[in-house]
Amino acid sequence: MQLYYTAAVRERRRFEHLIWVALAAPELARAAQPGQFVLFRSWVSLDPLLWPALFLAGADPTTGTVELLIDPRDPSGMWMIDLPVGATVELCMPSCAIFTPAPTTQTLLLAGVGSALPALLFLARRTADRRSVTLALAGEAGFLPPPFLLPATVEMLSSTDGEKGLFELITAPAPRHALQWADQVVFGLPSHLIGQAIAAVRAARLRWEDGFAHVIMTGPLPCGLGVCQACQIETRQGRQRRCVDGPLFDLRVVR
Amino acid sequence: MLDLAPHNPHTLTIATPVIAAAGSLGDVVGVARWLGLAQSASDHGLGAIISQTVTVAGKRGQPQFLPTPAGALYHHGGASLGLKQVRERLVSRWATYRVPVLVSIAGADAPIVAETLADTAGIAGFELALPALNAHEAARQVAAVRRATLLPLIVRLPGELPDPIAVAQASLNAGADAIALIGGLPACMPQADGGFVYGRLGGPAIFPFALRLVAAVAAAVDAPVIGMGGVATPEHARAMLAAGARAVALASALVADLRRAKIIADSLRVR
Numbered sequence: 001m002q003l004y005y006t007a008a009v010r011e012r013r014r015f016e017h018l019i020w021v022a023l024a025a026p027e028l029a030r031a032a033q034p035g036q037f038v039l040f041r042s043w044v045s046l047d048p049l050l051w052p053a054l055f056l057a058g059a060d061p062t063t064g065t066v067e068l069l070i071d072p073r074d075p076s077g078m079w080m081i082d083l084p085v086g087a088t089v090e091l092c093m094p095s096c097a098i099f100t101p102a103p104t105t106q107t108l109l110l111a112g113v114g115s116a117l118p119a120l121l122f123l124a125r126r127t128a129d130r131r132s133v134t135l136a137l138a139g140e141a142g143f144l145p146p147p148f149l150l151p152a153t154v155e156m157l158s159s160t161d162g163e164k165g166l167f168e169l170i171t172a173p174a175p176r177h178a179l180q181w182a183d184q185v186v187f188g189l190p191s192h193l194i195g196q197a198i199a200a201v202r203a204a205r206l207r208w209e210d211g212f213a214h215v216i217m218t219g220p221l222p223c224g225l226g227v228c229q230a231c232q233i234e235t236r237q238g239r240q241r242r243c244v245d246g247p248l249f250d251l252r253v254v255r
Numbered sequence: 256m257l258d259l260a261p262h263n264p265h266t267l268t269i270a271t272p273v274i275a276a277a278g279s280l281g282d283v284v285g286v287a288r289w290l291g292l293a294q295s296a297s298d299h300g301l302g303a304i305i306s307q308t309v310t311v312a313g314k315r316g317q318p319q320f321l322p323t324p325a326g327a328l329y330h331h332g333g334a335s336l337g338l339k340q341v342r343e344r345l346v347s348r349w350a351t352y353r354v355p356v357l358v359s360i361a362g363a364d365a366p367i368v369a370e371t372l373a374d375t376a377g378i379a380g381f382e383l384a385l386p387a388l389n390a391h392e393a394a395r396q397v398a399a400v401r402r403a404t405l406l407p408l409i410v411r412l413p414g415e416l417p418d419p420i421a422v423a424q425a426s427l428n429a430g431a432d433a434i435a436l437i438g439g440l441p442a443c444m445p446q447a448d449g450g451f452v453y454g455r456l457g458g459p460a461i462f463p464f465a466l467r468l469v470a471a472v473a474a475a476v477d478a479p480v481i482g483m484g485g486v487a488t489p490e491h492a493r494a495m496l497a498a499g500a501r502a503v504a505l506a507s508a509l510v511a512d513l514r515r516a517k518i519i520a521d522s523l524r525v526r
Contacts, residue, residue: 003289004514051511076322092512222320222327223510225289227281229334230320239315244285 002027005091009083010065016142019070019081020057020149026064028093032056034123035099035216035248039092039224040068040080051092052076053221053243055188057118057145058125069118069145094224097248099186099214101127109182111136111170113163115218116188121145123186128154134178138166163193167200179204187215187251191233194254201251213251217242257302257501259479260380260407260432267355267380267407267432269302270295271520272502273492276483277305277359277382277411277438279509282336284348289513292352300517302502303355305382305409306336306345309372310364313337319452320510321444326458326485327507328444338371350377357382357409360400370403380407383431384438387415390425401430412436412472414461414484419468420475427478435481435504436472437465457507461485466498473499487515489522496523 007025014020028038039051052074058067070077083089101108108131110120117137124135128151137144141160150156157178159165170178170185179185179200187197194215201213219242222230226244233242234255240246260267280286283304290299308331316334320327336345341358349356356377360368361384369381383400385393397410410426412419414437423434439455446452465484473480482495483504492503508515 001288222322225281225513226285227279227510228320228329229281229318229332232317 001095002031003092003094005093007066007089007091009085009087009089012083012085015146017072018143018145019072021068021070021080021083022065023068023089023091024064025066025091026061028091029059029064029066030061032059032066032093033098034126035119036093036096037119037221037224037247038066038068039221040077041090051224052080053224055116055119055122055216057121057149059122069121071115071143073143074115092224094243096244097246099123099216099248101131102184102211105131105183107132107134107181107183109134109136109170109178109185110188111166111178111185112188112216113138113166113193114188114190116216117145119216120186120188121149124150124154134182136166136169136178138163138169166193167196171200171204177204184211185213186248187213188218189215190218194251198251208252210250210252215249215251215254217247217249217254221247257479259303259409259481259501261479263405263407263432265380265406267303267357269355269502271300271302271516272496272523273300273302273516273520274481274502274504275301275304275509275516276435276504276506277384278307278331279506280304281307282345283352283356284345286513287348287352292354295353296520298517299354300520301354302520303357303379304352305357305359305504306341306349308335308359308361308384309338309341309368310335310362311338311367313340319454321452321454323442323444323456323458324460326456326460327510328442328452328454328456329439329507330452330454338368341372342375346372346375346377348377355379357407359384365396366399366403369400369406373404373406378406380409380432382409382411382435384411385413385422385426387413388422390418390421393422394425394429397426397429397431407432409433409435409481411438413438413455414440414464414468419472423472423476427476431478433479433481433501434472434476435483437461437468437484439484439506440464457485459485459487459491462487462491466494469495469500470498486519489519492519492523
């Protein structure tokens with residue numbers, strides 16, 4: 001299994017404030033799965049921590065392309081915005097826990113904020129052909145992924161009320177209480193919103209089985225390989241590293 | 256082949272002059288497959304690996320690793336491997352790697368850990384990390400570890416010593432086989448909440464300072480010196496060797512890119 005990849009910038013577009021970048025990386029595109037992150041840098045820097053970790057927003061093995069959505073407010077990734085088409089970059093994609101829908105799942109709810117949104121976008125694109133997928137996104141105006149990146153069958157709910165808007169979206173009774181209807185849910189959240197996610201699931205479901213709710217946890221991933229241990233979180237199985245033990249966790253396991 | 260412990264009957268022979276500094280590969284097992292440690296040194300570039308720090312009981316902690324201009328601030332957060340974990344889970348794996356693995360030890364636990372692991376297959380030696388102290392105290396700590404084990408012993412010095420030559424010499428007189436320096440510089444970084452994270456600064460930002468100290472110590476002592484502190488490129492490594500180091504150790508450079516050891520080792524081999 002490969003860890004490091006070379007890619008070339010194939011296309012770059014601005015969607016309001018977000019920057020969408022398509023990279024030509026055939027081997028990476030074949031290996032990439034929704035929920036995976038890449039550490040990303042240019043050839044020139046020796047700075048040890050200039051590898052921003054970004055969740056992949058999409059991958060197409062047939063065209064050999066992977067997609068990134070870059071938030072220009074993220075200082076570690078600002079330099080990527082100005083990369084010209086044709087520029088070469090290095091990517092490191094460690095293997096990590098990924099989400100596989102249960103065979104019985106017909107209705108999948110994806111809900112998130114912030115840097116996990118590309119991962120949910122990718123997951124929606126990969127799962128929409130066989131399931132009913134609802135994607136609930138919350139953030140600030142101009143920083144949400146555009147709906148046209150999604151298949152037409154994906155129902156997209158969005159809120160520009162920031163983080164607090166997410167739980168209003170998925171628990172609102174009208175048009176339907178998304179969290180009550182879903183067979184499975186995948187959140188994409190920073191650690192400070194985990195408690196709210198657990199409370200929302202508890203309130204919506206009388207029974208909450210293992211495997212019903214997952215979370216892709218965001219936050220800094222300095223090394224991405226489990227070496228520095230700076231990304232540890234508390235779980236019922238002890239401390240686990242988001243980069244190699246996650247970033248996908250069963251929501252029941254996270255403390 | 257280089258011997259970093261020429262006066263020790265156990266020897267510490269390394270195939271390349273590039274060493275993974277303490278903790279730069281964590282417990283080593285997690286990244287072994289990416290590095291190909293079951294292969295020869297020509298595949299991964301490493302002459303030796305120093306493990307994460309081992310203490311008697313092991314400690315769960317929350318390390319922090321923050322970017323700084325041209326560097327990285329690291330705080331171990333109290334985390335360490337435990338003896339039980341090393342003996343039951345790790346050492347059998349280390350023994351299968353085609354590269355010597357040394358155990359990093361520090362503090363009051365160091366002699367106990369060294370004594371307990373001294374006869375364990377898969378452990379090629381120890382690296383004792385000293386804090387900022389004087390020569391007398393350094394000699395006392397090194398001697399305590401030396402009494403506990405006859406295996407090769409590297410002593411790592413921090414960058415903030417008032418008299419690194421005296422501490423290096425005292426460590427060698429007390430039984431150390433080699434000296435490694437520098438193990439970072441004390442530093443802190445501001446946080447968004449107004450507080451500070453205190454830790455040790457590594458990365459290319461500290462390389463010139465490290466090079467100066469390595470040159471001074473290498474000129475003054477009659478033992479192998481391992482140059483470390485911001486080594487990230489073949490040019491850095493060559494400068495350390497030119498300053499008198501017998502080998503270099505990579506820390507933040509390896510955390511950032513596992514291929515760095517091979518790049519540097521191949522470059523040194525070509526010349």
